[in-house]
Amino acid sequence: MSMMLQTRRDAGKTLVAVSGEVDLQNSGELRKALLAVLSEHRHLAVDLSDVGYIDSSGIAGLIEAYQMARQSDLRFSLATVSAAVLRVLKLARLDEVFAIEAQPIQEGV
Amino acid sequence: MVFGRAAFPPRLVGRILKLMPEPSPRRRSNSYHRQLDLIAEMSHDFATAGNLGETLQRGLQKVAAFVGAEAASLFLVDETTGELVCEACVGPVDISGLRLPPGQGIVGRVVDQNKATIVNDAHSDPHFAALIDAKTGFSTRSILCAPLSVRDERLGAVELINKAGRGLFHPGDRQLLRALGVSAALAISNARLTRAMVDQERVRHELQLAAEIQRGMLPGRMPDGFPVVGINRPAHEVSGDFFDIVELPGGRIAFAIGDVAGKGINAALLMARTSSIFHCLAKSHRRPAALLATINQELCETDGRRGMFVTMAAGVLDRATGSVLLANAGHEPPLLYRDGDFTAFPAGAPPLGIAASLVPPTMPEQWIELGGGALYLFTDGLTESRSEDAMLGAQGMRRLIGETAALSALPRLQAIIDRLTPPGAALRDDLTLLVVEDGRPKPLLAARFEVCPECLCDMRHRVEAAARAAGCAGGSAADVVLAVDEACQNVIRHGYRGKGEVILEMRRDQAGRLEIQLIDFAPPVDPARVKSRPLDQLRPGGLGSHFIRSVMDEVLFLPPPEGAGNFLKMVKGMP
Numbered sequence: 001m002s003m004m005l006q007t008r009r010d011a012g013k014t015l016v017a018v019s020g021e022v023d024l025q026n027s028g029e030l031r032k033a034l035l036a037v038l039s040e041h042r043h044l045a046v047d048l049s050d051v052g053y054i055d056s057s058g059i060a061g062l063i064e065a066y067q068m069a070r071q072s073d074l075r076f077s078l079a080t081v082s083a084a085v086l087r088v089l090k091l092a093r094l095d096e097v098f099a100i101e102a103q104p105i106q107e108g109v
Numbered sequence: 110m111v112f113g114r115a116a117f118p119p120r121l122v123g124r125i126l127k128l129m130p131e132p133s134p135r136r137r138s139n140s141y142h143r144q145l146d147l148i149a150e151m152s153h154d155f156a157t158a159g160n161l162g163e164t165l166q167r168g169l170q171k172v173a174a175f176v177g178a179e180a181a182s183l184f185l186v187d188e189t190t191g192e193l194v195c196e197a198c199v200g201p202v203d204i205s206g207l208r209l210p211p212g213q214g215i216v217g218r219v220v221d222q223n224k225a226t227i228v229n230d231a232h233s234d235p236h237f238a239a240l241i242d243a244k245t246g247f248s249t250r251s252i253l254c255a256p257l258s259v260r261d262e263r264l265g266a267v268e269l270i271n272k273a274g275r276g277l278f279h280p281g282d283r284q285l286l287r288a289l290g291v292s293a294a295l296a297i298s299n300a301r302l303t304r305a306m307v308d309q310e311r312v313r314h315e316l317q318l319a320a321e322i323q324r325g326m327l328p329g330r331m332p333d334g335f336p337v338v339g340i341n342r343p344a345h346e347v348s349g350d351f352f353d354i355v356e357l358p359g360g361r362i363a364f365a366i367g368d369v370a371g372k373g374i375n376a377a378l379l380m381a382r383t384s385s386i387f388h389c390l391a392k393s394h395r396r397p398a399a400l401l402a403t404i405n406q407e408l409c410e411t412d413g414r415r416g417m418f419v420t421m422a423a424g425v426l427d428r429a430t431g432s433v434l435l436a437n438a439g440h441e442p443p444l445l446y447r448d449g450d451f452t453a454f455p456a457g458a459p460p461l462g463i464a465a466s467l468v469p470p471t472m473p474e475q476w477i478e479l480g481g482g483a484l485y486l487f488t489d490g491l492t493e494s495r496s497e498d499a500m501l502g503a504q505g506m507r508r509l510i511g512e513t514a515a516l517s518a519l520p521r522l523q524a525i526i527d528r529l530t531p532p533g534a535a536l537r538d539d540l541t542l543l544v545v546e547d548g549r550p551k552p553l554l555a556a557r558f559e560v561c562p563e564c565l566c567d568m569r570h571r572v573e574a575a576a577r578a579a580g581c582a583g584g585s586a587a588d589v590v591l592a593v594d595e596a597c598q599n600v601i602r603h604g605y606r607g608k609g610e611v612i613l614e615m616r617r618d619q620a621g622r623l624e625i626q627l628i629d630f631a632p633p634v635d636p637a638r639v640k641s642r643p644l645d646q647l648r649p650g651g652l653g654s655h656f657i658r659s660v661m662d663e664v665l666f667l668p669p670p671e672g673a674g675n676f677l678k679m680v681k682g683m684p
Contacts, residue, residue, distance in 0.1 A: 002566075023569075024598055025562040053569065053587075055594050056652035084587060091659045092652055 002026065005033050013043035015079060019050035022058030031061035038068050042075060045101065049080040054088050066098060077101055144281075147175050148288050155296030165293065166197045169267070172289055173199050176282050178269035180247070184209070184216050185257070185265035185297070193217060193265060200270065202245040214238035215252050219266045225255035225287045227278045253278035255286040257294040264294050313346075316374070320346040323377060326384055328354040336426060336548035337364045338518040342526055344536035349376030350488045351384040352543045355391040359668070360428040363391035363400075366440065366543050367421040368488040370460075375417070383408065383419050383461070395671050397423040397436035398457075398472045405438070405461040405468035418460040422486055424477075424545070427670035430626060431547035431614070433477040433484055434672045438468050441489050444507065446514065447482025447555075451507050476630075476672050478612050479547035480555030483518075485510055486545070490538035494529045501529065518544055552616040553579045553623075560597045560629075561608035568613070569594055575615050579623065585681065588660035589615075589623065592679055595653035596627050604631030604675060622662070623681045631674040636666040 003020040014037050022030055037044045044065060048054070062078075069076035077099040081089065089095040151168050158164035165183055173181040180200025184193040191211040195204050212221055218236045219226055229251045231237045242249050254268035267290055272278050320343070331338055331354065339352040349369035356362055365387050369376040386404050394400040400423055408419065422443055424435035435443065439460030442453040457473035477484060487506065494501050501509075513524045522542050530536060554575035558568050572593045576586040593613065600611055612628040658664055663680035670676065 021566060021569075023562070023565050023594065024601070025565065053590070055591065055598070056656055057598065059652055087584070087587065088591065088656070091656055 003030065005030065007033070007037065010045075013045045013075070013077075014041040015045045015047055017047040017050070021053040022051060022061075023053065023055045024057050027055070027057035027061050030058060031064055034061060034065040035068060038065060038072070038074055038076070043077075044069065044075065045077045045079045047079040048085045049082050051082050051085050054085050056092075059088060059092055059094065062098070063094070143175075144285050147171065148285070148292070151289055152292040155292045158296055158300070161296060161300045162197065164296070166199070168289070168293060169197050170199045172267075172286065173269055176253070176269055176278070176285065177273040177276070178253070179271035179273060181267070181269045183257075183265065183267045183293075184220075186211075186220065186263055193220065196265075200247075202247045204241065204245060207241070209238065214241075215254050216266045216268055219254040219256050219268075220263050223256045223258050223263060225253075225283050225290070227280075227283055228252040228254075229277045250275070251278055253282055253286055255283065255290040257290050257297065259294045259298040262298065264297050266290075267293065316346040319374065319377060320348075323347055323381060326381060326388075327352065334548065336428060336546045337362050337543070338522060338546075339364075339366070339541070339543035340519070340522040340526060342530070342536065342540040344490070344539050345372060347374060347377035348539040348541075349373075349380050350490065350539040350541035351380045352486075352541050353384055353388055353391070354543075355388060357392065357425070361671075362426045362428065362545075363397075363423070364426065364486075364543060364545060365391070365421060365423040366486040366488065366541060367419050368440065368490075368539075368541070369419050370417055372538070379408075379417055379419065379462075383421070387421075387423065391423075395425070396470075396474065397425060397434055398474045399470040401436050401438045401458070401461065402468050402470040402472065406465050408462040409465040418462040420456075420460045422456075424484075425671055426479075426545050428548060429667065430628060430670050430673075430676060431479040431481070431549055432612070432628065432670045432673070433479060433545060434670065435475045435477055435484075436472060437475070438472070441487060441492060442503070443484055443486040444503075444510065445477055445479070445482055445484050446507075446510050447480055449511070451510075452477075453503070474672060478555060478557065478614075479545070480614060481547050481549075481551045481616075483547070484545040486543040488539065488541045490536075490540040491525075491529060491542060493538060494540070495537075518546060550616050550618065552614045554613065554615040556614075557610055557612050558597075559608060560601050560605070560611050562601070564608075565594055565597055568597065572613070572615065576623070579615070579617060581623065581683065585623075585683065589625065589681060592657045592661050592681075593625060593627070595656050596677055596679070598653055599634075600627070600629045600631060600675070603634045604629050617683075618680070621683055623683055625661075625679045625681075627677045627679075628669065628673045629675050630672075633669070634675055 003018060003022055003026040006017040008015050016033060016037060034044060066076045080102040081100060086095060154164050154168060169181045169183055182195050182198035182204060185196045187194050193209040193216055195207040198205050209217060215228055215234060215236050228234045231249045231252050250271050252268055252270055254266050256266050257264040327341055337354045339354060341348060341350055341352060349372055352366045354362060354364045367383055369379045383404060386407055390400055390403055401421060420440040422437040422440040424433050426433050435454055437454060437456040438458045439456050442455045445452040454475045458468045461468060492501055492503055492506055509525050509528060513521045516524055522544060525542060526540055554571060569590050573586050573590045576589045581589060597611060609629060609631055614626045616624055618624045661679040662682045665678045667676045667678055
């Protein structure tokens with residue numbers, strides 16, 4: 001299952017909805033997309049509710065976007081995250097670093 | 110003229126005899142009975158002879174005295190040169206040991222024609238070997254010679270020389286000598302047969318000793334559950350086949366199977382030599398290709414026997430990983446039987462002992478992942494054995510392995526051999542069979558994967574399926590998937606620096622924990638380089654190793670098996 005990205009404007013922020021599995025094959029594409037949004041828009045929100053899997057390279061892409069936003073005084077947030085993503089964020093202790101707007105819908109874990 | 114032992118000059122004796130009246134019928138009958146007595150007595154002597162040489166000598170004396178001959182000799186055909194050799198003689202000149210070329214002299218003619226003959230004027234016979242008289246100073250006048258033969262075998266001849274008193278040998282003498290010749294020939298033939306039997310018995314006894322020593326060279330019975338087991342059934346006392354199992358430090362086991370061309374004692378000796386070299390070198394050579402190359406070197410340096418060679422496959426099992434590194438020099442391809450499928454591993458070099466350059470230490474080696482399967486090595490005695498007039502062949506071998514798979518190792522090997530050797534049937538060739546098993550619990554997943562960014566997704570799904578099938582709950586399965594994915598990413602980044610292959614195995618260990626092994630063939634990576642970074646430094650990269658350590662209970666970089674690059678073992682306790 002590959003990754004899909006959808007970008008749309010929503011009430012002053014640019015929402016990037018990610019679906020599928022984020023791994024070494026496509027994390028570069030995600031990173032580029034996120035950094036591109038931040039170069040043009042002030043507020044990036046990433047929707048990870050439909051992500052079944054994310055690896056360290058995907059998390060690294062999120063970290064880069066987070067760091068760029070901080071340096072340039074932009075906003076970076078996670079709109080919603082899936083349970084799978086939250087698990088990995090917790091492993092990296094990023095669940096409290098990233099602003100997560102909505103708690104994940106609990107899957108049968 | 111030389112006088113013999115006769116007290117009177119022969120001429121004189123002859124005159125005396127001529128003066129004597131012809132024997133009356135009564136006296137003839139008396140002489141006839143004496144002849145029969147002599148034949149009976151000498152036949153008995155020959156039949157019960159302890160020392161044949163002495164008996165022949167005595168017999169010759171008796172017959173010479175009985176017939177009234179000045180001298181007598183017995184010649185036997187030398188079995189290797191065909192010469193006639195004087196084995197016994199009586200008379201004034203000792204010619205024992207004298208050798209006549211084949212067919213020479215009157216003796217030679219009698220042997221060739223297998224017919225007794227009387228020559229009453231030796232010097233007028235073109236066959237007469239006057240040379241002997243010239244040498245010995247003896248003067249031969251008349252000869253009576255009878256062949257010694259049994260069935261079609263020409264053993265030699267016996268001859269009487271110079272009937273005393275210038276008399277002539279007569280047909281009665283010839284018949285007597287013929288009759289005695291027959292029983293002497295039988296005695297000689299029997300003695301030879303007996304000697305051959307004694308020789309044979311000695312050879313048989315020595316073969317038994319050799320077989321005992323050879324059996325002693327095969328490994329003894331392995332402890333139950335030992336992952337390498339072999340069996341050898343020789344067709345004759347000694348075998349040209351061998352196998353060996355050598356336990357090495359670090360949980361490694363070296364093994365080998367070999368088949369010397371030909372059968373019999375020369376094959377057995379070469380087998381003994383080859384297996385001794387293997388047994389000795391297995392402890393110091395880590396790689397089977399180098400080992401076979403050294404054995405080949407050794408055999409080629411010192412063995413002058415042309416046309417003899419050894420097919421051999423040798424390998425090392427790493428018990429911890431269930432991997433085998435195999436090298437095959439001209440041997441029947443070993444078969445891996447795993448999950449109902451067979452893989453054959455053909456030879457990477459010609460047999461040993463032909464030429465030193467043919468088996469270089471760089472000859473190909475095969476990396477075999479047992480993955481819960483078993484590797485079978487066997488000699489062509491198995492594949493070439495016949496049942497119902499058809500050769501078993503490689504296909505038949507596969508069938509047998511499949512059919513006996515449910516048995517444990519040793520009974521399985523015995524069952525395969527028994528199927529090939531109907532009770533009572535003689536073996537045509539030595540049979541040797543060796544099995545190398547994965548002694549570890551059966552894997553949940555054992556596969557060779559290509560690792561590259563695009564390949565990881567497929568692998569994750571297979572790992573997840575295996576973990577769930579093993580009863581991992583969703584969270585644990587996700588942890589395992591993440592750990593394997595991250596470990597493979599490390600292999601791509603730090604090992605291959607691109608794509609490459611890994612061998613991934615998942616199994617439950619004895620304690621019920623989930624054990625994951627990842628072996629790659631990349632250059633060895635210093636584990637310190639892939640260690641996890643402190644999390645307070647918020648930056649991309651270095652997270653993968655941290656993830657692995659977070660979700661697994663044990664993460665170990667172990668010494669890789671020979672031929673591999675890196676060996677990572679991860680363990681997760683199952684809730």
